[in-house]
Amino acid sequence: MSATAPPATPDKAPSAADERLLRVSPLRRLMGRPELGSVVGAVAVFLFFSVVADSFLQASSFSTVLYAASTIGIMAVPVALLMIGGEFDLSAGVLVTSSALISSMFSYQMTANVWAGVGVSLLVTLTVGVFNGFMLTRTKLPSFIITLGTFLMLTGLNLGFTKLISGTVSTKSISDMEGFASAKEVFASEWTVGDVTLKVTVLWWFVLIALATWILLRTRFGNWIFAVGGGADAARAVGVPVQRTKIGLYMGVAFAAWVSGQHLLFSFDVVQSGEGVGNELTYIIAAVIGGCLITGGYGSAIGSAIGAFIFGMTSKGIVYAEWNPDWFKFFLGAMLLLATLLNAWVRKRAEATR
Amino acid sequence: MRALGAVLAAALGTSLAGCSSTGGKRAEEAREAARNATGKAAVTTPRWTFAMITHSGDGDTFWDIVQSGAKQAADKDNINFLYAHSDEGQQQAQLVDSYITKKVDGLVVTLAKPDAMKDVVAKARRAGIPVITVNSGSEASRAYGALTHIGQDETIAGEAVGDELERRGKKRALCVIHEQGNVGHEQRCAGAKKTFAGQLQNLYVDGTSMPDVLASIEAKLQADRSIDSVVTLGAPFADAAAQAKRSAESKAEIDTFDLNPKVVSGLKDGTLGFAVDQQPYLQGYQAIDLLWLYRYNADVLGGGRPVLTGPQIVTEKDAAELERYTERGTR
Numbered sequence: 001m002s003a004t005a006p007p008a009t010p011d012k013a014p015s016a017a018d019e020r021l022l023r024v025s026p027l028r029r030l031m032g033r034p035e036l037g038s039v040v041g042a043v044a045v046f047l048f049f050s051v052v053a054d055s056f057l058q059a060s061s062f063s064t065v066l067y068a069a070s071t072i073g074i075m076a077v078p079v080a081l082l083m084i085g086g087e088f089d090l091s092a093g094v095l096v097t098s099s100a101l102i103s104s105m106f107s108y109q110m111t112a113n114v115w116a117g118v119g120v121s122l123l124v125t126l127t128v129g130v131f132n133g134f135m136l137t138r139t140k141l142p143s144f145i146i147t148l149g150t151f152l153m154l155t156g157l158n159l160g161f162t163k164l165i166s167g168t169v170s171t172k173s174i175s176d177m178e179g180f181a182s183a184k185e186v187f188a189s190e191w192t193v194g195d196v197t198l199k200v201t202v203l204w205w206f207v208l209i210a211l212a213t214w215i216l217l218r219t220r221f222g223n224w225i226f227a228v229g230g231g232a233d234a235a236r237a238v239g240v241p242v243q244r245t246k247i248g249l250y251m252g253v254a255f256a257a258w259v260s261g262q263h264l265l266f267s268f269d270v271v272q273s274g275e276g277v278g279n280e281l282t283y284i285i286a287a288v289i290g291g292c293l294i295t296g297g298y299g300s301a302i303g304s305a306i307g308a309f310i311f312g313m314t315s316k317g318i319v320y321a322e323w324n325p326d327w328f329k330f331f332l333g334a335m336l337l338l339a340t341l342l343n344a345w346v347r348k349r350a351e352a353t354r
Numbered sequence: 355m356r357a358l359g360a361v362l363a364a365a366l367g368t369s370l371a372g373c374s375s376t377g378g379k380r381a382e383e384a385r386e387a388a389r390n391a392t393g394k395a396a397v398t399t400p401r402w403t404f405a406m407i408t409h410s411g412d413g414d415t416f417w418d419i420v421q422s423g424a425k426q427a428a429d430k431d432n433i434n435f436l437y438a439h440s441d442e443g444q445q446q447a448q449l450v451d452s453y454i455t456k457k458v459d460g461l462v463v464t465l466a467k468p469d470a471m472k473d474v475v476a477k478a479r480r481a482g483i484p485v486i487t488v489n490s491g492s493e494a495s496r497a498y499g500a501l502t503h504i505g506q507d508e509t510i511a512g513e514a515v516g517d518e519l520e521r522r523g524k525k526r527a528l529c530v531i532h533e534q535g536n537v538g539h540e541q542r543c544a545g546a547k548k549t550f551a552g553q554l555q556n557l558y559v560d561g562t563s564m565p566d567v568l569a570s571i572e573a574k575l576q577a578d579r580s581i582d583s584v585v586t587l588g589a590p591f592a593d594a595a596a597q598a599k600r601s602a603e604s605k606a607e608i609d610t611f612d613l614n615p616k617v618v619s620g621l622k623d624g625t626l627g628f629a630v631d632q633q634p635y636l637q638g639y640q641a642i643d644l645l646w647l648y649r650y651n652a653d654v655l656g657g658g659r660p661v662l663t664g665p666q667i668v669t670e671k672d673a674a675e676l677e678r679y680t681e682r683g684t685r
Binding site (some may be wrong): 058110159170279319 | 375412487558566602616
């Protein structure tokens with residue numbers, strides 16, 4: 001596969017270069033965006049639940065859906081970037097829990113200001129990201145294997161360390177400690193605008209989307225991401241620092257895991273060590289619905305956000321529609337499949353008109 | 355890398371400078387003075403080995419309390435205590451099998467998936483190892499040849515919840531199931547439905563993701579404004595339900611199964627209505643103690659019927675007393 005990579009890319013690259021010289025109508029340009037299919041999917045899901053669920057259109061419902069979407073979306077943004085860069089991270093779900101556990105236990109055991117725990121947690125979490133990226137680029141093993149290993153190790157460490165340090169499998173409450181209130185403001189506050197109560201995770205989410213979009217489309221690092229995802233060997237041949245790019249991408253995932261983990265800690269105060277398993281798939285699903293190709297090299301940050309939004313609307317829409325809960329997972333699966341199919345269909349259409 | 359080092363230095367700097375004068379480990383140590391005595395054997399019987407094999411998943415608070423009960427009884431009875439767990443029925447059976455091969459002197463097992471465990475329990479019996487079942491499986495326990503069963507009957511526990519809701523004049527209740535397909539969970543909600551004259555509906559949430567639990571309950575409370583009580587099936591989910599209630603601006607009362615420090619403080623300040631305790635500590639403690647009694651004195655409890663450790667309804671009145679015990683992880 002690696003041998004054929006260089007000839008495969010020119011097919012794409014020069015035509016993209018030519019396109020830049022052409023005058024393209026805004027509509028045409030819109031049709032070529034990776035997230036277009038997911039936007040159509042999102043509108044379809046939204047209309048569907050507006051019809052079948054009475055309470056879905058209330059402003060308060062919207063804030064709930066937005067919160068559900070933001071907790072997935074914060075992670076889906078860097079996961080999407082990583083997928084554009086051609087890699088997976090199966091440890092992302094548990095890393096969120098690890099990050100929350102570290103903050104909580106460090107602050108508690110040291111009787112330190114909780115901000116100290118938050119800082120230590122950021123370091124340790126980023127280190128896990130560096131470890132993932134470093135192992136990947138050094139061993140040349142597939143990211144599936146590397147991060148599966150990290151996933152299992154973190155799951156064990158979360159449990160082992162929590163039990164060893166706190167004596168039980170969940171952390172002790174840190175809500176009476178110094179710095180808790182201000183940290184809660186940053187990671188788990190909420191404010192009311194009219195009828196809508198917005199959680200601060202939504203703000204974090206939007207900032208991350210904007211940041212990731214800027215990185216992808218306006219910076220050199222963004223070009224590197226597309227390049228290593230399209231073909232790592234070709235990218236290396238033209239001087240892209242593949243190793244640094246990939247480590248950077250894993251650090252991005254780690255950073256978002258830290259934000260999510262702090263949210264978990266400061267909104268629920270006590271963290272259970274067994275949580276987070278299985279959530280990594282949710283993040284990947286959100287990125288895929290949002291138009292990221294599993295093979296890498298294609299996708300967008302906004303797409304991942306729309307993917308997370310579809311996921312949030314579907315999972316909560318089923319509750320608003322008050323369908324028989326025995327079938328919950330089936331409905332969820334069917335909706336996701338339909339949204340993704342619609343997404344693929346629209347994209348094919350869009351590409352055909354080019 | 356250099357940037358990382360700088361951040362590390364900065365964080366360590368803040369951690370050294372910023373100590374919390376409230377809460378944390380130091381406060382706990384101050385409280386710890388009057389803590390329970392460490393185990394010293396109270397008997398001189400031989401050092402038998404008992405093993406406990408449960409269907410617990412990783413990192414489950416509930417099973418941690420069962421274990422601490424078992425350990426304390428083992429210390430007292432001069433028992434070498436072994437513990438293993440797997441949430442896969444087949445693997446749980448394999449674990450039991452390996453302890454039979456090790457020739458332990460007594461076994462404590464759970465029968466959450468009775469069919470998977472049937473053969474190994476019979477095998478233990480043939481090998482002359484006494485078996486006590488705990489927690490789940492009260493129906494199968496006797497038929498499989500266990501000495502006795504110690505635990506809460508899930509249906510009876512559910513019925514107690516239904517009664518309590520009825521007593522509190524509730525009309526429409528929500529039963530939050532955090533593990534779809536768990537038989538015990540379904541039994542609890544079905545039991546509550548049986549004795550509750552109002553309407554009770556189930557809501558399935560993803561127990562591995564607290565934000566999902568919160569948002570799902572919130573969505574349900576927004577969709578159905580007439581819900582006046584929410585029952586969660588595990589202690590950690592009660593807090594998420596209470597937050598959902600607040601953001602949905604619902605008037606519903608939050609009630610829960612099982613205890614933890616947060617539930618107890620919730621009961622105390624009125625955030626929660628009541629909790630149903632099945633006393634997991636007692637399940638572990640009694641199982642080991644009974645095995646010892648059987649070995650020492652051929653004693654059996656229950657007369658062929660399950661020995662129930664719950665349900666015990668815990669309310670605001672009990673909260674102050676229970677606080678000490680939940681904090682040390684025995685209630």
